[in-house]
Amino acid sequence: MDTLPHTVAAPRLRVPEATAARPRGYAVPAALAGLIAAAAALRFASLGAQSYHHDEVITAMRVISGGFGRVLHTVEVSESNPPLYYLLAWGWAKVFGSGEVGLRSLSALLGVAVVPVGYLIGRQLASRHAGLIMAAFIAVNPMLIWYSQEARSYALLVLFCALSLLFFLRALDAHRGRDLALWALCSSLALCSHYFAIFPVAIEAAWLLVALRSRWRAFLPALAAVAATGLALVPLIVAQVDPTHIGWIEHSPLPTRLFEAGASFLAGETGHVIAEPPRERYALLPALAVGLALVLVVFKGSRRERRGAAIGLAIGLGVAALAAGAALTGKDYVVERNLLPALVPLAAVAAVGCSVVSARRLGLLLAVALCAYWVAFAVYVTRTPNLQRPDFRTLTRGLGPASGSRAIVSWKLAADPVRWYLDDEAVRMYGGQEFVGEVDIVGKPLVAGKPVNLPPSFRLAGHVRLDRLTLTRYVSEKPMELSFPDLSAVPTGFGSDAVVLDGPEGWQPGPSVRTTSGGGNPE
Numbered sequence: 106m107d108t109l110p111h112t113v114a115a116p117r118l119r120v121p122e123a124t125a126a127r128p129r130g131y132a133v134p135a136a137l138a139g140l141i142a143a144a145a146a147l148r149f150a151s152l153g154a155q156s157y158h159h160d161e162v163i164t165a166m167r168v169i170s171g172g173f174g175r176v177l178h179t180v181e182v183s184e185s186n187p188p189l190y191y192l193l194a195w196g197w198a199k200v201f202g203s204g205e206v207g208l209r210s211l212s213a214l215l216g217v218a219v220v221p222v223g224y225l226i227g228r229q230l231a232s233r234h235a236g237l238i239m240a241a242f243i244a245v246n247p248m249l250i251w252y253s254q255e256a257r258s259y260a261l262l263v264l265f266c267a268l269s270l271l272f273f274l275r276a277l278d279a280h281r282g283r284d285l286a287l288w289a290l291c292s293s294l295a296l297c298s299h300y301f302a303i304f305p306v307a308i309e310a311a312w313l314l315v316a317l318r319s320r321w322r323a324f325l326p327a328l329a330a331v332a333a334t335g336l337a338l339v340p341l342i343v344a345q346v347d348p349t350h351i352g353w354i355e356h357s358p359l360p361t362r363l364f365e366a367g368a369s370f371l372a373g374e375t376g377h378v379i380a381e382p383p384r385e386r387y388a389l390l391p392a393l394a395v396g397l398a399l400v401l402v403v404f405k406g407s408r409r410e411r412r413g414a415a416i417g418l419a420i421g422l423g424v425a426a427l428a429a430g431a432a433l434t435g436k437d438y439v440v441e442r443n444l445l446p447a448l449v450p451l452a453a454v455a456a457v458g459c460s461v462v463s464a465r466r467l468g469l470l471l472a473v474a475l476c477a478y479w480v481a482f483a484v485y486v487t488r489t490p491n492l493q494r495p496d497f498r499t500l501t502r503g504l505g506p507a508s509g510s511r512a513i514v515s516w517k518l519a520a521d522p523v524r525w526y527l528d529d530e531a532v533r534m535y536g537g538q539e540f541v542g543e544v545d546i547v548g549k550p551l552v553a554g555k556p557v558n559l560p561p562s563f564r565l566a567g568h569v570r571l572d573r574l575t576l577t578r579y580v581s582e583k584p585m586e587l588s589f590p591d592l593s594a595v596p597t598g599f600g601s602d603a604v605v606l607d608g609p610e611g612w613q614p615g616p617s618v619r620t621t622s623g624g625g626n627p628e
Contacts, residue, residue, distance in 0.1 A: 136237050137224055144220045144244035147480070148213040148253045151487045153206040158378075158494040159518035161256040162525045165203040169195040181344050185438075188341075189297040190258030205256075212260040216253025219260075220244050222267045223449065223456075229274040230413030231457045234465070238472045239456035245479040247373030247486070248441075248448060258299050259442055265295035266305055266446040270420065273309040277316055282323045285313075289327035293334035295446075300342065301438070304424040305446045306331060346436075354440055359432055362439050363425060369441040370448050371395070372482065378442070379494055380516070380599070381573075387482065394475040398458030398468065405464040406457070414457040421451035490572040495519065501526035503569055503576045504545060510584060510608040511543035512592050516599030519547060523605050531607035534589055536619035539606055542584040546577040549598030555579070558591040589619075 157165065168179045168191050176195050180188045194211055201207035220240050227239030243249060252259040272288035275281070288309070295302035310328055317324045354362070357377075365376060365383050371391035376383030402414045424447035432439045459472040486492045501523060504513065512534070513523055524531040543566075544559060550570060555563070563579040592604045606614050614620055 133233055133237065137221060137240055140224075140237070140240045140244045141217060141220050144217045145213075147245065147250050147483055148216050149210070152209050152213055152254055153204075154487050155205075155254070155494045156496055156498040157205060157256070157522055157525060158497075159521055161208075162521045164191070164194060164256045165198070165208055166521065166525055169198055169203065181341060185345050185347065186258050186299055187297045187338060189294065190261045190299075193261070194256065208256040209254055212255055212257070213253050215260040215264050216249060219249070219264050219267050219449070222264070222271055223452070226267065226271050226274065226449070226453055227456045227460070229271065229278070230416065230453055231410050231460055232462070234462075235410075235413070235453075235457050235460035238459050238468075239453055241472065241476050242452045242456055243449070245476050245483065246370075246448070246452065247479055247483055248370050248445070250483050251373050252442060252445065259445055262295065262299040262302060263445050263449060265291050265298055266302055267449045269295050269302075269306060269309065270450060273313065274416070276313060280317060280320055280323075285317075285324055285327040288313075289330040292331045296331070296334050296338060299443070299446075300338075301424075301428065301443045301446055303335065304427040305420055305450070307427065308420050308423045354437055359429060359437070359439060362441075363429060366425070366439075366441040366444045370451065373486065374441065375492060376441075379492065380518070381491065390478055391475055394471050394478075395455045395458075397471055398455045400458075401461045401464050401468055401471075402454070402458035405461045407462065410457050410461055414454045417450040417453035417457065421447040421454065424450070495522075495574060496572055497522040497526050499571050500547060500574060500576065503571055507543075507608050507612070509542045510540060510606070510612060511545060512539070512541045512587065513545045513547065513605040513607070514592055514595045514597060514602055515547035515605070516597055517601045517603045520603035520605050523547070524607075527605075527607060529607055529610075530612060531605050532614055532618075532620040534592070534604040534606050534614070534618055534620055536589045537615070537617035538586050538588045539615050539618050540584040540586050541606070542581050544579045544587070544592070544595070546575075546579075546595055546597060548575055548577070548596070549573075550575050556595045558594050559587075560585050 168184065169176055171179070173192075173195065176191055177188060180186070180191050184191070194208060197211045198208055201210055220243050223243040224236040224240040227236035229236075249263065252263070268291035269288060272284050272291060276284035276288055292302070292306045292309070295306060310331065313324055314321075314328070365385070368383065368385040368388040369375070371388035372385075373387075375381065375385075375387055399414075402410055406414065425444060428439050428444060455475075456472075459468040459475075461468050490496060497519070504523075504527065507529070513531075515523055520533050524533065544563060546556070550573065555565065559579055560581070562581040562583065562585060564581070565577070566580040567576070567578040569576045589604060593602050595602065606618065606620070
């Protein structure tokens with residue numbers, strides 16, 4: 106009986122799924138390099154477009170203007186943040202100067218450095234694809250761009266909190282002592298950058314304590330190092346406690362501030378930081394895109410993707426919850442910029458959602474749309490004065506040099522920037538009386554008639570609109586003695602007002618005037 110010959114099947118090549126989906130070797134580095142370049146362009150191209158605002162002037166004029174020892178002393182007696190940023194800025198200013206571009210370039214460089222860290226976080230949480238989307242979000246997010254262009258500690262805070270998160274994730278996955286040591290180092294540096302770093306660091310420490318309980322001998326030295334850093338900062342914190350630093354914060358309900366922080370994470374600073382009412386409408390489209398990304402990861406994500414998003418969500422929302430709890434039980438410092446440690450973990454959630462393998466096209470479309478909106482909005486801000494810091498450069502050019510003794514009345518946070526840009530012997534008045542022949546009022550566009558606080562001899566000499574501010578000038582043929590209560594009660598359209606005195610070269614305030622030339626509390 107004939108038999109059919111055996112048929113030998115041709116061998117089939119099995120390509121692992123992960124290898125098939127993996128981009129070519131050069132594609133990821135090239136894409137990441139492009140995102141880093143884009144982040145640098147968005148931060149450095151418009152670095153000097155806006156003038157300094159109050160906090161930045163304090164950095165340049167008061168904190169880093171002296172020697173190394175004076176920096177440490179000033180941080181202790183008049184700041185409410187740890188010293189690391191100021192020490193870096195002090196050295197940076199020695200090389201690049203204390204002007205807007207020179208001093209802000211430190212923050213811009215730190216902000217760019219977060220982009221590759223973001224890629225590594227996204228890759229650790231989910232995939233290379235998630236890492237690239239995460240890097241893109243960090244590169245173009247308006248809130249991160251804003252604080253990468255500010256001469257304060259926030260860009261440094263974001264960088265070290267992002268590094269702390271990265272090594273936390275690595276230690277969580279690999280249980281290596283090297284990752285624990287790097288987590289401890291970055292967490293300690295984050296604490297030395299800003300006190301709100303305590304919230305993500307505490308969450309990560311508690312998480313590691315539970316997850317690595319079987320390796321407690323390796324984890325406890327790392328935890329001890331972070332705890333030692335925190336304890337070393339306690340005397341400084343006690344010395345810095347000053348209720349005047351937080352009084353304005355508590356005027357707004359805590360839930361409102363938390364809501365405004367969420368809107369700022371999606372659209373940048375569009376509210377009280379720039380002396381404007383918050384405009385949450387700019388956050389509507391980003392909120393929709395982020396919401397759809399969350400839906401994707403919940404219903405389409407793999408186990409690993411859902412786990413990665415859950416970790417980011419737990420840390421991001423945990424920071425907000427702990428900060429709110431601290432505000433309810435003690436000092437209330439909850440504002441948008443102080444909550445920045447929550448932004449990178451929350452951005453990671455959106456990045457993982459936009460990179461879900463089973464819905465990659467839709468996720469990529471969402472990521473591209475969100476990035477395009479953020480880039481367009483960042484460019485729009487550079488062209489829209491009402492979305493920028495108040496323009497004190499234009500204002501002081503309008504004031505011009507003093508021809509005689511004069512009083513400049515503005516809102517409280519405008520006084521020191523006015524003094525900085527006048528670049529003369531102007532001082533801030535806190536009490537007493539002074540003979541002045543000119544009163545300049547810096548206020549909102551709608552200004553009523555002549556203030557009743559001014560004597561009849563003062564006549565209107567000019568009223569100029571300067572973008573969203575006005576400069577109204579009153580002059581008297583003969584200098585008149587005006588008191589601080591009268592001048593500080595002149596209406597500007599803002600809240601509490603401040604008075605700056607200056608005059609021609611060689612002018613000095615009278616002996617009864619209480620002033621400060623350092624931009625802080627009266628000396």
